[in-house]
Amino acid sequence: MNAKQLKDKANTLRIHVLDAIYQAGTGHIGGDFSVIDILTCLYNGVMNVSPETVDDPDRDRFVLSKGHSVEAFYAVLADRGFFPMEDFLGTFSKLGSKFIGHPNNELPGIEMNTGSLGHGLPVGVGMALAAKLDKKDYRVYVVLGDGELAEGSVWEAFQAGAHFGLDNLIAVVDRNMLQISGNTEDVMASGNVADKLRVYGWDVVDVQDGNDPAQLLKAFEHCKERAGKPHAIVAHTIKGCGVSFIQNQAGWHHHVPNKEQYEKAMQELKGLVK
Amino acid sequence: MGTACKQVIADVLAETAPKDKDLLVLCSDSRGSGSIGPFYDKFPAQAIEVGIAEQNLVSISAGLASCGKHPYAISPASFLSTRSIEQIKVDVCYSKTNVKLIGISGGVSYGALGMSHHACQDIAMVSCIPNIRVYIPSDQYLTRFMMEKLVKDQEAAYVRVSRNATEDVYTPETKFEFDKAVLVKDGTDATIIAVGEFVSRAKKAAEILAEKNISVRVLDMYCIKPIDKEAVIKAAQETGHIVTVEEHSIIGGLGSMVSTITAENAPCKVKVLGLPDAELICGTQEEIFEHEGLTPEGIASEVEKLIGK
Numbered sequence: 001m002n003a004k005q006l007k008d009k010a011n012t013l014r015i016h017v018l019d020a021i022y023q024a025g026t027g028h029i030g031g032d033f034s035v036i037d038i039l040t041c042l043y044n045g046v047m048n049v050s051p052e053t054v055d056d057p058d059r060d061r062f063v064l065s066k067g068h069s070v071e072a073f074y075a076v077l078a079d080r081g082f083f084p085m086e087d088f089l090g091t092f093s094k095l096g097s098k099f100i101g102h103p104n105n106e107l108p109g110i111e112m113n114t115g116s117l118g119h120g121l122p123v124g125v126g127m128a129l130a131a132k133l134d135k136k137d138y139r140v141y142v143v144l145g146d147g148e149l150a151e152g153s154v155w156e157a158f159q160a161g162a163h164f165g166l167d168n169l170i171a172v173v174d175r176n177m178l179q180i181s182g183n184t185e186d187v188m189a190s191g192n193v194a195d196k197l198r199v200y201g202w203d204v205v206d207v208q209d210g211n212d213p214a215q216l217l218k219a220f221e222h223c224k225e226r227a228g229k230p231h232a233i234v235a236h237t238i239k240g241c242g243v244s245f246i247q248n249q250a251g252w253h254h255h256v257p258n259k260e261q262y263e264k265a266m267q268e269l270k271g272l273v274k
Numbered sequence: 275m276g277t278a279c280k281q282v283i284a285d286v287l288a289e290t291a292p293k294d295k296d297l298l299v300l301c302s303d304s305r306g307s308g309s310i311g312p313f314y315d316k317f318p319a320q321a322i323e324v325g326i327a328e329q330n331l332v333s334i335s336a337g338l339a340s341c342g343k344h345p346y347a348i349s350p351a352s353f354l355s356t357r358s359i360e361q362i363k364v365d366v367c368y369s370k371t372n373v374k375l376i377g378i379s380g381g382v383s384y385g386a387l388g389m390s391h392h393a394c395q396d397i398a399m400v401s402c403i404p405n406i407r408v409y410i411p412s413d414q415y416l417t418r419f420m421m422e423k424l425v426k427d428q429e430a431a432y433v434r435v436s437r438n439a440t441e442d443v444y445t446p447e448t449k450f451e452f453d454k455a456v457l458v459k460d461g462t463d464a465t466i467i468a469v470g471e472f473v474s475r476a477k478k479a480a481e482i483l484a485e486k487n488i489s490v491r492v493l494d495m496y497c498i499k500p501i502d503k504e505a506v507i508k509a510a511q512e513t514g515h516i517v518t519v520e521e522h523s524i525i526g527g528l529g530s531m532v533s534t535i536t537a538e539n540a541p542c543k544v545k546v547l548g549l550p551d552a553e554l555i556c557g558t559q560e561e562i563f564e565h566e567g568l569t570p571e572g573i574a575s576e577v578e579k580l581i582g583k
Binding site: 057061111112114115116119122124125126127128129130131133134153156157159160163 | 298319322324325327329330333334335336337338339340341342343345360361364365368369370
């Protein structure tokens with residue numbers, strides 16, 4: 001799938017995410033739209049995992065550390081056939097549903113439960129270490145939020161990843177500069193994340209437009225080619241990317257659109273899908 | 275004096291490692307405290323050091339387990355059970371990973387080092403999370419029996435042991451049942467239900483009371499979770515009085531669990547003995563026990579008070 005096709009797919013999946021959140025009356029639309037291009041790339045060419053290989057010991061592993069962006073994750077997995085899209089859209093957040101408001105590893109294709117921040121990268125270190133111990137070639141991908149970088153456990157894992165030389169570990173930071181209370185730099189400044197991670201001993205790729213599949217694919221390709229160090233992709237994204245009045249607004253972290261907003265957002269998203 | 279339970283854990287892990295290549299030991303700069311240094315020397319490919327990072331210790335273990343490894347995370351109980359509690363809750367229990375957490379130097383093992391190093395909340399903290407079992411073995415023989423079961427199963431468990439050698443309660447011939455209380459001594463007037471360090475003391479308390487013609491049953495509830503409910507109900511019905519003793523806060527531990535079971539199923543008189551809800555006095559483990567009246571004589575006296583003699 002080329003970059004253009006990936007972008008079209010991501011925009012189509014944005015429509016499903018909008019539907020799911022509007023119908024359920026809950027969700028984290030800002031982060032979903034920020035990360036969905038990254039997830040679409042990962043599950044449509046970058047990662048070696050499919051509905052047929054969910055139990056294959058050699059499959060690539062993925063952990064969504066910013067678990068609140070689960071609607072984007074469910075949409076991408078459903079699109080790839082891990083489970084029916086209508087199951088996600090029809091039951092998301094409803095009583096008894098497996099489609100919980102954070103990743104649920106009782107669903108096919110989801111490795112670990114997350115939700116509380118600062119857990120995914122340390123878990124990813126364990127997974128990547130297991131691959132090294134077993135002399136297997138699979139890679140481990142973890143997507144973190146930038147607000148999440150304030151959690152100390154993340155930095156324990158950045159230190160451990162370099163210490164163990166886990167070049168099969170790829171951490172993607174969804175650097176959209178916003179978190180629930182406002183700008184990340186006002187809430188708790190992360191500063192130059194790429195520079196910090198280089199100091200921690202990671203191979204870092206700064207992706208200027210983290211919502212552009214072409215740039216993301218190039219970065220993922222780079223990670224596959226370089227050995228010796230764990231990899232970090234700092235993806236400079238736009239929170240709420242794709243809808244004019246949602247993007248770059250901290251208030252849309254978990255705001256649910258009303259009918260009018262839903263219709264306007266739907267119209268804009270449909271305009272993006274050619 | 276017997277053998278330290280942590281040594282038996284290290285022995286069973288070393289015996290199992292050659293047969294189970296997926297078995298891994300992880301420490302957080304805690305090899306010496308865990309008596310696990312020789313394991314690191316003998317099985318370097320199955321031993322991982324994560325540094326002083328207990329949260330990472332648990333999460334890395336969970337990641338390893340999700341990829342089919344059998345990790346044993348060994349760290350002081352105080353840090354493992356409270357600093358890493360969310361990693362236990364989310365990465366181990368919620369994600370259902372087969373991680374065995376070994377809390378060493380439990381209770382007030384580190385006596386004079388102060389409250390930061392005491393683990394008197396761990397039973398309460400860990401037991402109320404679903405998908406994990408909790409064990410506090412009382413001596414080397416029970417520890418071996420328990421460990422030989424744990425190395426074969428695929429579910430999470432938290433094991434707490436003391437720092438020091440623990441007096442033998444059993445013999446190599448003693449037969450145990452997994453997840454069933456051990457009947458250390460039978461009796462009819464009252465039951466002492468104890469765990470860990472206090473099982474040998476409870477046994478001695480029963481001996482003191484026997485001389486006064488008070489017949490006391492002693493149960494070793496090493497399986498704190500799943501607790502042997504049947505044994506508690508039977509003790510309540512048959513002896514009418516229960517004294518619990520544990521190296522844990524009197525809030526939320528063995529005593530609380532036993533009280534709930536009796537209240538709901540077989541109401542009887544219960545006395546909960548343990549460490550007070552307060553900062554503890556500076557001293558060795560033994561001195562703290564004595565200061566709190568947790569000696570065989572002190573326990574015997576509480577039994578007498580409870581049965582009204």
